[in-house]
Amino acid sequence: MRRSQIPDCFAQELFLSALKSLAHALQAKDPYTAGHALRVSLLAKAVAQELGLSPAEVRQIGFAAELHDIGKIGISERLLHKRGPLTDYEYDEVMRHTMIGEQIIAPLMGVDLTVKEVVRWHHERMNGTGTPDGLSGDDIPLAARVVAVADAFDAMTSARPYRTSLSLDAARRELLENAGTQFDPECVAALVRLLAPHSPLAAYNNPGAYWCQTPFPHL
Ligand SMILES: [Fe+2]
Numbered sequence: 001m002r003r004s005q006i007p008d009c010f011a012q013e014l015f016l017s018a019l020k021s022l023a024h025a026l027q028a029k030d031p032y033t034a035g036h037a038l039r040v041s042l043l044a045k046a047v048a049q050e051l052g053l054s055p056a057e058v059r060q061i062g063f064a065a066e067l068h069d070i071g072k073i074g075i076s077e078r079l080l081h082k083r084g085p086l087t088d089y090e091y092d093e094v095m096r097h098t099m100i101g102e103q104i105i106a107p108l109m110g111v112d113l114t115v116k117e118v119v120r121w122h123h124e125r126m127n128g129t130g131t132p133d134g135l136s137g138d139d140i141p142l143a144a145r146v147v148a149v150a151d152a153f154d155a156m157t158s159a160r161p162y163r164t165s166l167s168l169d170a171a172r173r174e175l176l177e178n179a180g181t182q183f184d185p186e187c188v189a190a191l192v193r194l195l196a197p198h199s200p201l202a203a204y205n206n207p208g209a210y211w212c213q214t215p216f217p218h219l
Contacts, residue, residue, distance in 0.1 A: 018108055019067065026073050030080045033069050036154055041065040043150035043191070050190035051146070064118035065147045071101025071119065083162040095131045098123055117141040122148050125182045145184035149175065149191055152183065168195065 026033055045062035053061070072080060075097050079090050086094060101119040121135060121144035128136030140148075156171040166174065172195055179188040 015108060022070055022073065022104065023066065026070060029077060030072055032158075032160070033072055033080075036158065037066050037069060039154045039158075040068065040147065040150045043154060044147050046194055047146050047150055047187055047190045048143075050194055051142075051186065053142075057143075060112075060114045061118070061143045061146055064112075064115040064143055065150060067101070067105065067115055068118050068122045068147050068151065069097060069101070070104055071097030071099065073104065074100035095123060098132050114141075114143045118144050118147045120144075122151055124148070126184060127181045130182075140184075142184075146187050149183050149187040153191060 023037070026037075041062045044065040045058050048058040048061045072094075075094055079086065079094050082090070098120050102116060105115060105119055118141075120132065121130075121140055124130035124133065124135045124140045124144060125148075126137055126140070126145075128134050130140075153171055153175060156166045156174060157168065159165040172192055175183060175188045175191065179185040
């Protein structure tokens with residue numbers, strides 16, 4: 001059967017199965033990344049919705065966010081699991097996951113620009129000092145700017161073997177201090193609004209409470 005004869009619904013199933021296989025491969029290699037990807041996806045969708053993006057854009061950003069670190073499949077487990085700070089060389093090695101991820105998904109994502117943008121550019125910074133391309137400001141696609149904020153917030157509020165998590169207030173301060181240099185200020189403002197007292201996200205630094213509350217039934 002030629003590619004053009006494959007029914008759309010079947011092609012879509014194959015496409016989703018391939019992505020699930022990739023996600024499971026990464027989960028087996030780095031269990032932290034699996035939970036992280038899901039939380040970043042939920043956060044990114046909430047931020048996208050707060051920014052007023054369309055439901056289709058919100059869904060697309062959430063999907064892309066789940067795959068944002070897929071390139072870590074190509075990074076050594078020694079580096080992914082290292083306790084303590086990375087050397088400059090090791091940091092550069094880990095950061096290659098953005099380019100590796102783009103190469104992994106390229107054959108699957110021929111038309112899905114959002115996923116490609118998020119996977120390659122979620123570590124770019126507003127002032128142009130990010131990686132891998134040193135993009136700045138609006139040259140960084142909005143989806144990647146949204147995921148960058150969600151990614152950083154989840155990393156700050158998650159405990160790792162080598163450090164404890166930041167409190168919600170400390171994470172919020174960190175985002176605000178770096179708005180405009182590292183992060184898109186509008187994305188930071190949207191997340192800070194979502195963190196207001198009594199909002200579902202305010203329980204975010206208490207993972208047990210967070211997951212039990214099923215905070216985003218509408219997304
Ligand atoms: Fe990443």
